[in-house]
Amino acid sequence: VEKAGEVVSVPLDKVVVGDVIHLAAGARIPVDGILSRGTGFVDESMISGEPMPVEKANGDALVAGTVNGPSAMVMQARAVGSDTMLARIIAMVAEAQGARLPVQDLVNKITLWFVPAVMVIAALTVLVWLIVGLLPLALVAGVSVLIIACPCAMGLATPTSIMVxxxxxxxxxxxxxxxxxxxxxxxxxxxxxxxxxxxxVGAPVVVTNTLRAQDLAAVAAVETASDHPLAAAIVALSGRHLPVATDVETVPGHGVQGMVEGRRIVIGNAAMMVWDGIDEYADIPAGQTPVMVAIDGKFAGTIGLSDAPKPxxxxxxxxxxxxxxxxxxxxxxxxxxxxxxxxxxxxxxxxxxxxxxxxxxxxxxxxxxxxxxxxxxxxxxxxxxxxxxxxxxxxxxxxxxxxxxxxxxxxxxxxxxxxxxIEISRRTLRNIWQNLGWAFGYNVILIPVAALGLLSPQLAALAMAASSVLVVTNALRLRWVKVLELEAAK
Incomplete structure (x- = not known):
């Protein structure tokens, strides 16, 4: 951080809004801010999930937790501590992971009846074996029922899947x-x-262009003097090396005109063409915004712009x-x-x-x-x-x-x-129902087995633990699930 003209190291919690921070190559960006000096690429995969590094230039936003690429840069802090995007994301994820889904209410209602039912089954098991006359087996079977019926798996089925x-x-x-x-x-x-x-993308881009390259450069030269939203898209299309435009004049509501290398360039809508004495001009497909061009009193072509779809x-x-x-x-x-x-x-x-x-x-x-x-x-x-x-x-x-x-x-x-x-939602709910199916099926099958005296308390404890482990392991499968790698349009 720059302090009194020097670059010094300070603890992260001492960084304040407005501080100028020097980022070394490969450094993790400590706070939210904007790039003030330098250019480079930043790995934002931990925030956006997108694997490709993002190019950054002066004025672009930088997010805490992302990683600077091979170029050193300088940034200015705009948000620190709990105000950073990373902190807000962590808070939102924690809130979602602690939430109760409607399906959990169903589980809770069943569990409310499950525990008393198990107590009754265990008591009946002991009573039946006592009537038969086998006291040792009565105690073993009763204890096994209580152990095997531990509702841990049912309690873990929903929250573990939600968290993962x-x-x-x-x-x-x-x-x-x-x-x-x-x-x-x-x-x-x-x-x-x-x-x-x-x-x-939320910004106009050139979709159709019927101008020659030389004429496009002349149009872009005139547009560099314009603050119209469409002008930037035309300039971006033509490249950086442009001729010089002079006598540039804006005609409000119609367009702009200027001189480039001795040629008079008129740019604008259909009304601008009529204003310049041109009656015949080519239009563009519906859904595009036309920018028509006349050079030295003759129609030269049309540029069509639209808000292009995201890739x-x-x-x-x-x-x-x-x-x-x-x-x-x-x-x-x-x-x-x-x-x-x-x-x-x-x-x-x-x-x-x-x-x-x-x-x-x-x-x-x-x-x-x-x-x-x-x-x-x-x-x-x-x-x-x-x-x-x-x-x-x-x-x-x-x-x-x-x-x-x-x-x-x-x-x-x-x-x-x-x-x-939607895919994550469907897979998570499917995973929850799998866990619940296993938890209930396990109890339905093994409680009668324990009541019949076929399971010792030791085996019942092992089966109960295995049931919980299986539920957690099944939930963890969501951690590595592949979800819809959609290709960008070419």
Missing amino acids: GTGRAADLGVLFRKGDALQALQGVDVVAFDKTGTLT TAKATVQALKARGVEVVMISGDTQDAACALGKVLGIDRVIAGVLPDGKVDAVKELQAGGRKVAFVGDGINDAPALARADIGIAMGTGTDVAVESADVVLVSGNPAGVARA
Whole structure:
């Protein structure tokens, strides 16, 4: 940490917000902050579950617990101690692991009757053998019944699976904020996605370009002087080595114009072309935002931009459909833009042009007939729908309001986490029922065996311990289960 112009080592608990921290190559990042000097790659797999290192540049966020790559960097602390993302994740996982699922209530009700029933069976066992006249066997059989019927396995069946399942989900970047979501998610019938920032990257990218490379460079040179959201995408497409633009002028609501190497470049919408005296121009496919270009009074081509889908969005939709889950998109975007994306991703039902309260109404409509609906979103405008859905799933890259309204959080903002969360939920519940089946089956079979005097107390104790070990071992299988490695779209 920089102190009075020098770099000194300090205990982690002495780091405060605003401190400038020097990160050595391969060092673990100690607190949340932003990169202030240097560039490099950071391994964020422990937070996001994604194995590939993430490239970082000045101003990018750094998360406590992640590991710096081969380059030394300098960061500024923005959150320390319990305020870091890692601390919040640990708190959420601990809360979920301590939660009681509805299935646990059923187990508790059975256990409530199980213990008195075992006491009665043990007493009857002793009584019957006494009537037969075998006092030593009566005592041995009665004690064996009490030992063999220890309800430890039933008590371990649910919590061990929950702890291992939620831990495995956290490894994959899926955080269950509420424990009951783990059970609710396995029975979901419909997953409704928000569009912008959830299924898409949340920023425009060039999809269609009919310009020549030389003309594109000239357009990008003019756009460097513009602060329009579409300008950055055009500049990024053309590369770094651009000619110099002069006399750049913005025409509000229409576009921008300027001079590049003696040529007059006019960029904008259809109205801008008409303003420049051009009556004929080529359009682009529906669902894209057109940026038209004229050079020296002649139409030169069109650039089409759209909010591109996230790399794993299409594979996620396919995986959900393959598991019998209906996929719906609910968006505030235009019908054309939303339907165009829906067609690309394979989403058959698209509800577009809705306001935040309209998203709530759409969720209610999907819930008709008792169907269980999960809603996935990232923005403040998604918070009401996240709260109304049976299960709310928020992108960890979204707003704090959305995260607080959700039952499940996808740390990296990867939509594949939705399919993984459902898969983890289903496998965890299956594991719980396996454990319960073994625990009850064990008691149903071995209590009569013990009552018949066929088990000594020593063997009964060994069988009871083995039963508990088997339940825990079965739950631990979830720790290494492989869950949906979805490929990014090429």
